[in-house]
Amino acid sequence: MKHYTPNAQSAITAEGITKTFDGKAVLDGISIDLAPGEVIALLGPSGCGKTTLLRIAAGLLAPCAGRLHVNGRLVADGANHVAPPEARGLGMVFQDYALWPHLSVVDNVAFPLRMRGMNRADRRARALRALARVGLDHMADRAPGTLSGGQQQRVALARAVVAEPPLVLFDEPLSNLDRELRESLAIEIGALLRDLGLSALYVTHDQAEAFTIADRVAVMHDGRIVQLDKPEGLYSNPATLAVARFLNTGAILEGTVADGRFRGAKGSLDVTAPQAAPGAAHLLVPRAALAPALPEHGALTATVEHCRFQGDRYLLSLALEGEATRLTCTAARPARAGAMIGLDLDHDRLRVFPATA
Template identity: 50%
Template sequence: MLANLKETNLRAAHEDAALAVRSLRLSYGPAEILRGIDLSLAPGKALALLGPSGSGKTTLLRVLAGLEAPSAGEVFVHGGCVAAPARGLFLPPERRKLGMVFQDYALWPHMSVAQNVGFPLEMQGIGRAERLSRAQAALARVGLEAMGDRRPSALSGGQQQRVGIARAIASGARTVLFDEPLSNLDRELRESMVDEIAGLVADLGLTALYVTHDHSEAFSLADEVAILREGQIVQAAPPEILVDRPANPWVAEFLRLGAVLSADAARAVLRDLAVPQMAKAVLLPRRDIRICGTSETSLRARVLRCLFRGDDYQLALALPDGSEIQISAASRIAPGQEIGLHIAPEALRWFDIPKRP
């Protein structure tokens, strides 16, 4: 009875979700790329898939979009099942009512902006007059109503990205998949486009799923971030929870939250420290570390590098066990200098699982 109740609750959750996957697996021959993923995205929310290269985040997006067929599990879009290999079910991309924005914009250079936006509608057999009307309406929604007659080459990178969003919503899609949408932009434009995309998605009332390898982009764009590693989700939570309570040492290191030490190293590095009995590792969060006089502290570090960042300095420090950590400083400190560090015991994050190499 409990198993049936759990099954019913899972089904209900998927029916209410804009996107959901259940027990999802994908293999290429003996290589398993996705290994039992469960994920749900509520309507009107934004989710980021974050992970190192080869973790499976782009493959997961392609499975959701219908560009890849899963080997096992189920995929749901707006409450309907669109892929279930056990039942021989697989709906192609054009029947999933999803928009997609690509990292390289995927705009046809010989077409006008309006023609690019209307091209998917042409593939659906929609007449020319309606195509242009819907394309122009979509361009107006992203603030490019005056650009319809121009060629993509006449637009800036940020404007081309807006054209991609207009094309994604021209067909009426309520959910949009973003495949590393900012990776082709320079740093300054990328930072401004983070705010712009987040604002557009909110103003348009869209549900969004982003694939990105950039931590700051994921944290800025998404309500929740799912971190993938080797085809599995190791933690999914709002950004502030990931920072405050990483699930394991690997997540803490991947997010560059600070220095992760083994319990034995912590005993040697942090003098007079009471190490919990079951602890195997500890995170020293860099945001909770402050510089102090060497006579005031039990933790010392040697400055490796000092980089000026415009409003402060970034220090790369070597701890006594050889671990490296980066913190901010108000003034320049010469490489090679030894400094004292203070961190409150309550700021330490202990883990009871060993750090993986």
């Protein structure tokens, strides 16, 4: 493996990180570079390796191969040299909060400063400032067990950032909370990290959470990073069929490419595909590529199967003649089940993938 000197300004640099369990590769040559003040989300389904990578970054696991630098300092070189967690100076936030029930809220937050030898008065003052940032300074002397789940997670966040570490690691911190609270806390976490200028690796299986918090998102699949991009780039231009399926940005239709055109397996869809290689293929039709039109004016004609009200819009499930896969699009007005509607098609948003992708 070719080694290189990492940028000393990088918050974290991973090069060829590999980890196996019982002979099976859980991480397969992961390389990633996190800039100061940047937040990268590790996004993927259970078992893709994202939590294993985070645990290696934290020093809780040793890689089998590869090198890891934090703030320009080598902290892991295969399994031979591994700096312990306490020597890395990182902040961590877990999904189960990991608060000590015998300590008050403020003493929980101040604990990292206590480990650094800061005197009691100074560490309490710093901890109170961190609690104020998450809106809980008025609960400083309460016991953690008297707080709600969302409040306890805010305490855990304050503890992780109180020392303003070079890197904060998040292991699915919001997965135990309900949807509405997850959304509000995701916004708070992103704002706090940017306000403090902290770097972070954030593990999640929830793409809305990842897109809210992260500057860039690394989509992981089978122990590899299959695409690393800004949220907008992932959504508009998925690199592989696996990424498109995981992000669920739209319908995926089977067909073939010939003479610069994609034709659906049942012949109901025929669109230009000048850059696609001939042969069996899949076509991604994002929801954003479709807009309702009058039947006689649309590029396609479809039958409405379902119409769901979503507060400020309607979501239509549509059937193309002969196609098993359903299309979906949003509409400003409802449509009756069984009605025929036209669809305008934004060809620039369509993506063709080889069937073997």
